[in-house]
Amino acid sequence: MTVFERFERFERWLAHPGAVALLQAGRELRAVLLPVCCVVCGRPDEPLCPPCAGELRRSTLRPFNAAAGAGLLPAQCADTDPEEDFHPLPVTASGYYRSGLARVLLACKNHGHTGLAAVLAPALARALHAVPGSGSGPLVLVPVPGSARAWRRRGYDPLRLILRTVDHGGLLPRGMRIEYLLGYRRLPLAARWAARGPGGQKGLGARARRTNVHGSMSAGGPGSLQGVSVLVADDVLTTGATIAEAVRALRAAGADVTCAVVIAAARSPSRRE
Numbered sequence: 584m585t586v587f588e589r590f591e592r593f594e595r596w597l598a599h600p601g602a603v604a605l606l607q608a609g610r611e612l613r614a615v616l617l618p619v620c621c622v623v624c625g626r627p628d629e630p631l632c633p634p635c636a637g638e639l640r641r642s643t644l645r646p647f648n649a650a651a652g653a654g655l656l657p658a659q660c661a662d663t664d665p666e667e668d669f670h671p672l673p674v675t676a677s678g679y680y681r682s683g684l685a686r687v688l689l690a691c692k693n694h695g696h697t698g699l700a701a702v703l704a705p706a707l708a709r710a711l712h713a714v715p716g717s718g719s720g721p722l723v724l725v726p727v728p729g730s731a732r733a734w735r736r737r738g739y740d741p742l743r744l745i746l747r748t749v750d751h752g753g754l755l756p757r758g759m760r761i762e763y764l765l766g767y768r769r770l771p772l773a774a775r776w777a778a779r780g781p782g783g784q785k786g787l788g789a790r791a792r793r794t795n796v797h798g799s800m801s802a803g804g805p806g807s808l809q810g811v812s813v814l815v816a817d818d819v820l821t822t823g824a825t826i827a828e829a830v831r832a833l834r835a836a837g838a839d840v841t842c843a844v845v846i847a848a849a850r851s852p853s854r855r856e
């Protein structure tokens with residue numbers, strides 16, 4: 584649609600009485616002044632067109648356990664011998680990190696499309712309801728915090744934004760509450776430079792990622808979370824190194840962490856649950 588046609592529609596809506604007409608006129612004017620297009624298919628006028636929104640919804644209808652695809656996840660139980668009977672921490676994922684879901688997540692994370700949090704929130708909520716034990720008792724959801732560097736670059740924390748939309752929309756399972764218990768420790772300058780790497784965490788191999796993040800987070804003093812059941816939340820699961828560090832910090836504070844949840848899993852799991 585051309586700008587001229589848009590203006591014509593804007594004028595037509597203005598001629599109509601009522602709030603709906605005014606709202607439509609506002610949309611037409613916004614489309615002229617701030618042209619947007621679908622972050623998945625490029626269709627003009629909306630950040631996510633209805634067909635792509637429908638496809639995204641369908642791709643996140645059946646959350647699954649993505650733990651088998653992430654080799655650096657910690658053990659499900661803190662006191663098991665990793666050499667003997669290793670069961671990775673279950674990680675419930677809303678969908679796979681590919682096609683529409685990957686593009687929408689990237690747009691929300693790195694390209695300022697904060698409005699897409701409203702699209703990702705129901706997807707994450709479905710995963711939260713699918714977490715083992717969800718809704719059956721008190722469970723504290725602890726998000727992996729965004730780094731200070733990411734905050735400076737983006738000006739917002741995408742996961743926090745999505746979780747706030749879940750919470751305000753009344754989509755949290757019964758008994759679940761969100762608490763921001765994790766923070767990054769201040770590392771010595773040399774360690775901070777090493778952690779930056781050439782492309783940050785993204786550019787590192789699996790083993791380097793684990794070394795890179797180990798000891799970087801804190802959740803309070805020993806015993807401060809004794810007896811608290813915790814669910815760790817992150818946006819994307821790749822190797823599991825970040826979730827492993829979050830779980831280590833929370834367990835060090837005494838929390839009982841038995842599962843995690845993510846919006847998208849980067850690798851296909853070998854089995855679905």
Ligand SMILES: [Zn+2]
Nearest residue numbers: 621624632635
């Ligand atoms: Zn589209």
